Amino acid sequence: MRFSSFFLVFLCALSASAQTARKYSNEFLNIGVDAGAFGMANAVVASSGDVNSGYWNPAGLLDLEDQQMAIMHAAYFANIANYDYAGFAMPLDNTSAFGLSVIRFGVDNILNTTQLIDDQGNINYDNIKLFSTADYALTLSYAKRFPMLGLKLGGNAKIIRRVIGEFASSWGFGFDLGLQYQSNNNWHYGLMVRDITTTFNTWSIDQEAFATIQDAVFGQNQSLPETTEITLPKAQLGVAKQWNFRNDLSLRSELDLNVRFAQTNDLFSGESLSMTPALGAEVGYLDTVYVRLGAGNFQQVTQIEGGQTTGFQPNIGVGFVFKGVAIDYALTDIGDQSTALYSNVFSLKIDWAYFR
Secondary structure, rough: OOOHHHHHHHHHHHHHHHHOOOHHHHHHHHOOHHHHHHOOOOOOOOOOOOOOOHHHHHHHHEEEEOOOEEEEEEEEEOEEEEEEEOOOOOOOOEOOOEEEEEEEEEEEEEEEEOOEEEEOHHHHHEHHHEEEEEEEEEEEEEEEEEEEOOEEEEEEHHHHHHHEEOOEEEEEEEEEEEEEEEEOOEEEEEEEOOOOOOEEEEEEHHHHHHHHHHHHHHOOOOHHHHHEEEOOOEEOOOOOEEEEEEEEEEEEEEEEEEEOOOOOOOEEEOOEEEEEEEOOOOOEEEOOOEEEEEEEEEEEOOOOOOEEEEEEEEEEEEEEEEEEEEEEEEEOOOOHHHOOOOOEEEEOOOOOOOHH
């Protein structure tokens, strides 16, 4: 009863804060990691139990038996933007675990043409310079098991660095909280709350560089952008089930509910609360070969001619594990069903237990 009352107060507080903060900030941290999770439409918050749990649900790090590392690469917008991830995790003892992960989302070699036309009105291509814009996140994860309650609890501390060439940069800090519970009949439950205290980004803007943009692009005085961003909390609730058929075939399925404390174009949307489901399934053979299917990102899409339709993102994936090395691939948004662009995602995971 106390937990229910606390959770109700918590939701009300988040809904109230949603009235004054932005809906979208640090969105690169919502993309996800691990091609295996992408193949299941990111419906893994209840069943995640490896190095990638540092992102999906740090409580899952307690399923580790030894050190693991993972890397991932994906390209977006016809290879214009690159998204990269690396993670490391290890158990500390029988009841605790630690994780570290780094994410970068960047667009490199952007042409800076603000000085293309000189003071005399002449075009000078030698004045064109290149710059990059990139978002970075460093996450430290810790998980603790509570045997008496049957719960696994984990938390993240995030440091965020965002850079837009020489024009602007920011630092941000935030925290996540996750928990998992497993019943005796292979049902798994999970909850992940991102940016639980809200995440703050503070921007530093080079006013001289900003003035060159004003002169070249706007041709008139413009006020500086806001220097503070607040990222609202988001919650992901999941329930999963594991079936084992004989000794060579397995099936894992999970249903997640993604919640934002703001009005969006999610499938179910109110004034201060929006929700959309995600469903994923994984079939494994001999713990070696895996095939994955998923559907998520259900959105209300406004059509050019008026009216709305429901869009969703179907994903597929395959994985192969051999002697502690796992290679996974996912193809997202098959057939361009959603407003998101399709992407090919590759990831690699190494379990050091097989090399000792």
